[in-house]
Amino acid sequence: MNRLFVYGTLKRGDRNDFMMRGYKYLGPHTISDYVMVDLGPYPAAVPSEGRCIVGELYEVDDFRELDAFETSLYQRVQTCGVWVYTLKTLEVW
Numbered sequence: 771m772n773r774l775f776v777y778g779t780l781k782r783g784d785r786n787d788f789m790m791r792g793y794k795y796l797g798p799h800t801i802s803d804y805v806m807v808d809l810g811p812y813p814a815a816v817p818s819e820g821r822c823i824v825g826e827l828y829e830v831d832d833f834r835e836l837d838a839f840e841t842s843l844y845q846r847v848q849t850c851g852v853w854v855y856t857l858k859t860l861e862v863w
Contacts, residue, residue, distance in 0.1 A: 772833070775801050775852040777825030778813040789839055790828055799827035801850045807857070814843065814857035827852065 773796065779786040782795070805818035815823055830836070833853070837846060844855035 771829045771831055773852045774828045774830045774833075774836070775799055775823075775825055775850075775854045776828065777801075777806055777815060777823045777854070781826050786839075789836060793831075794829040796827040796829055798824065799852070800824050801852065801854060804849070804854070804856070809843070809857075815854055816857050 774793070776790065778784065780790055781787060782790070800822050801815075802822045803817060803819050804815045804823050805821040806813045806823050807816055830853070833846065836855075840846070840855045843858055845858045846853050847856050848854075849856075
């Protein structure tokens with residue numbers, strides 16, 4: 771099983787949390803060496819040494835739907851032992 775870290779609109783209670791239904795919530799979690807930036811209607815994770823992001827951890831068996839949902843600006847990468855959707859390019863902000 772894969773672990774996915776979410777930090778923005780996919781978190782419980784936020785507007786896109788419906789995408790996480792059906793996946794097992796594992797609890798709060800923090801990843802290091804990333805910072806969350808504001809892109810207006812949604813945030814994005816970008817590398818930033820010495821910084822961290824607090825979010826939630828889920829157990830995900832299949833990324834197809836989430837990858838399709840997040841493809842416009844994000845890429846899924848593995849860091850700190852978990853998968854996370856990060857900003858594809860810093861040029862958008």
